Amino acid sequence: MALWNTVPYSLRQLQYLVAVADLGGFRRAAAACGVAQPSMSAQIAQVEQAIAVQVFERGARGVRVTAAGAAVIDRARAVLLAARDFSDIARQHSDPLSGTVRIGVIPTVCPYLLPEVASALKAQLPNLHVVWSEDKTRALVDQVDAAALDGAILALDPRVEHLEHAAIGDDPFVLAAARDHPLAKRTGPASAEVLQGETVFLLEDGHCFRDQALALCGATGAKEAELKATGLATLVQMVGGGSGVTLLPRLAVAVENRRGQLAVRPFKSPAPRRSLVLAWRRGSAMKRPLDAVARVIRNQMPASAARPHRASKRR
Amino acid sequence: MALWNTVPYSLRQLQYLVAVADLGGFRRAAAACGVAQPSMSAQIAQVEQAIAVQVFERGARGVRVTAAGAAVIDRARAVLLAARDFSDIARQHSDPLSGTVRIGVIPTVCPYLLPEVASALKAQLPNLHVVWSEDKTRALVDQVDAAALDGAILALDPRVEHLEHAAIGDDPFVLAAARDHPLAKRTGPASAEVLQGETVFLLEDGHCFRDQALALCGATGAKEAELKATGLATLVQMVGGGSGVTLLPRLAVAVENRRGQLAVRPFKSPAPRRSLVLAWRRGSAMKRPLDAVARVIRNQMPASAARPHRASKRR
DNA sequence: TCGAAGTGATAGTCTGAGGCTATGGCTCTC
DNA sequence: GAGAGCCATAGCCTCAGACTATCACTTCGA
CATH class of the missing domain: 1.10.10.10 (Winged helix-like DNA-binding domain superfamily/Winged helix DNA-binding domain)
Incomplete structure (x- = not known):
């Protein structure tokens, strides 16, 4: 038998x-x-x-x-x-770094990271064809589990724990407010306590960045605004009105605040942050090329935002 | 794709x-x-x-x-x-109850259960060909995990937890001693405390029945004999000498004490016992025939030993 | 040292699994 | 009741994969 x-x-x-x-x-x-x-x-x-x-x-x-x-x-x-x-x-x-990998990316990372990274990947892994797609964490994890995606770029989160992953870099949060907002008066790093009592605009349900920002608000005693944004661009528009503040991932600032309509302040160290990882199905045959992709992206992250908080995490 | x-x-x-x-x-x-x-x-x-x-x-x-x-x-x-x-x-x-299933059985069950059960299986599941093998729990679980066996008859144990299983029946332990041993003086159910201070002969390492009996000894303050037996038959021989007592699974008594050389007493309710199950790899395609086999065996268990302690357990 | 016994590779032939086109019979829909 | 769509059947053709026979090579042991 x-x-x-x-x-x-x-x-x-x-x-x-x-x-x-x-x-x-x-x-x-x-x-x-x-x-x-x-x-x-x-x-x-x-x-x-x-x-x-x-x-x-x-x-x-x-x-x-x-x-x-x-x-x-x-x-x-x-x-x-x-x-x-x-x-x-x-x-x-036969050639670990050739073929096609399908990678999903969360919406609060995709438009800011991909343009930078795509050309670097083409240069450093010329035989590897990467197919990108964009979706929220829940959907991406489901697709990775079902082998509809080979990997996904996500923020570290309980929903990701059953996957293997390679670190891409840490992405600190920054405080953003209209230029005439009281919190924009001072420059330099803000302590998290300045959020106390502030009205903070957040993303709608389903975005992991919403959960992370919400946690920070809860810890500091800020209150959430009634209106919820569908994307970071909307968030910036809302706050531009002057009636509240918001949190942005550092990665998005260059693009979303390209016209300088908001005042942006980092937080004092240790700044609240999210850990971005490239995750894949445990035991996936694509481990090696995904690892290589993660390495390229890690080296490509904007220097200020890169460098994981501690040593690069791996499982 | x-x-x-x-x-x-x-x-x-x-x-x-x-x-x-x-x-x-x-x-x-x-x-x-x-x-x-x-x-x-x-x-x-x-x-x-x-x-x-x-x-x-x-x-x-x-x-x-x-x-x-x-x-x-x-x-x-x-x-x-x-x-x-x-x-x-x-x-x-096409026919759920035909084909071949490979089932392993632990040594302290195999020789006592199989003769009874084999003919019942042949009668009730005539198209199902069962290939039996005998090994200890560790080896059986490994083989089930590796799909070298379709199922295994085991005592419930932490090592079995990751498998699906169907109950076969509970098998209470009994106290066995030479006919002239002090503990054989009285008849009728013994309380577990009579073991206090006794020298108890046990099986060698690797038998799950050893672990279960050892646990009972530890709880009652009995001490283990120096000599360890390779099988229940040897255990009976050792105790026959008169210098100690032993524990036997009720299932084995009819065969191992067929010449009546030992006095055998049940324990008072709730008697210490092991739960026998037929276990298989989670998601195995052989679930249905294995379930049928478990049902046949359950009905075939010696009436006194059968009847799981509570309702039949299933996962 | 040389032959025997083992290894896998090559050459040439043959058969059948599985492809194709053309067509038939059936059941819904208009 | 005609037409459009479905799957099944019939008949043909091709090539994947089997076979036998043989070769080239290595490793033993006499």
Whole structure:
């Protein structure tokens, strides 16, 4: 009963099973797999016979997956996922820094980091093709878990703990207010206590930066403004009105305050900050290229914001 | 980049890779896979080319796995394991109670439970072929984790916690002593305190029954005998000499004390006991047949020893 | 030192798995 | 009731992967 005994089906047949299930029909699946519909029919019929399970109910309007079929297709997916891991690890070992990696980035990092980093990556890892996408932490973590993404750039957070990660750098928070706001009168580092009693504008739910800023507000006795912003740019607009202050990640200041409409003050050391990491599914075959990407980004972080608070964390 | 895109290798090629790695040579692997050696050579060469990784170093005395090859073969194993799961789940859904399950049993249960249970299983699950093996808890758990076994009959224990399991029944401990031993003077249930100051013979290290009995000794102030037995039969022999007492699982009494050489007394309720379970790898495709096997065994347990202490536990 | 026994690689042939096109039968929809 | 869409069937063709026979090489042991 060794692992290398023959099985009565092929990887390709499993791919066909999943394709038909995903696309809901033989013709569509055939087209997606680049074969003719009769070939698809024949292969599906064959695998159904081989495993003695009717996976699909054929109807005039396409196919339905049977109850037994759903379980079978679940396992077929697992096999194909393992096969993809095999391909990945093989590519890593033929040339670890080539191929494609899919990396997601949270919205409060993406527009500020990517422009800088993209060209550096192209220069230092010329054979590595990085596909970027932007989403909030929850969605990114889910996609990494499901292997829809190879990695994600996130702020360190309980939701990230089950993933492996490499440090990218720390990003301190800064205090931003309209130029005529009382808190803008003084320059130089602010102590966190100046927030006491202030009205602070924050991002809407779902942004991890909101949670981090909210924690700081709670600790200092600031109160949250009624209005919630959908992005940092909106936040800057709101505060520009003069009726409150906000917190910004240092990384975003150069872009969001490019016209200098706000006064920006750092916090006294140790400044509140978020730790940015590149995280991936534990045991992912893409560990090596992701590690390399993290190294490039780390060296590319704006010098003032870079340098993790302590030694670079790794798991 | 969907899951159903074609891959440049076949399941069979992965089987060949693993076979060559396991058996250390092309000819042996070819024989094990039932093909001619040139076919094996050709397929290995092809997959090595497809993934652009040299997996094996060919030498005059067989092959060695390269560093990159080891990682690749690791993933190939994962794919084949997933494929086996696929086969399993398919068989479950074509006929859940047919096929083969491999079940390990601990030594302090195996010889007493199996004779009774084997015929009941044959009668109630005629299409299910059960392959039994005997080993200690640690080894069994490792084999279940590695999918070398589908399930194992064990006493509930921290080492079993990460597995799913179905209850089989509780097995109370009994006190056994030579017929002329002071503790054999009285009949009827003994309180655990009678062990105070007694010399108790126990099994050697590695038996979970040793740990359970030792815990009871510690709680009651009994002391362990110098000599450690390799099995319950030896334990009975030792105690027969009259210089000490021992604990036996109720399950073993009928067999080990069949000649009545020892006086056997139950403990007062609630008697110390072990909970026997059939455990399997979480998410195993063999859940359904294993569950059925557990049910058969549960109904077959000697009536006096059966009946779990509380409701049957399941996860 | 040389042959025997082991290793994997190569050459040439053959068969069948799985691709294709063309077409049929069925069931919804208009 | 015609048409559009679905999957199944029939018949053909090609190439992946099996086979046998043999070679080249290394490592023993007489």
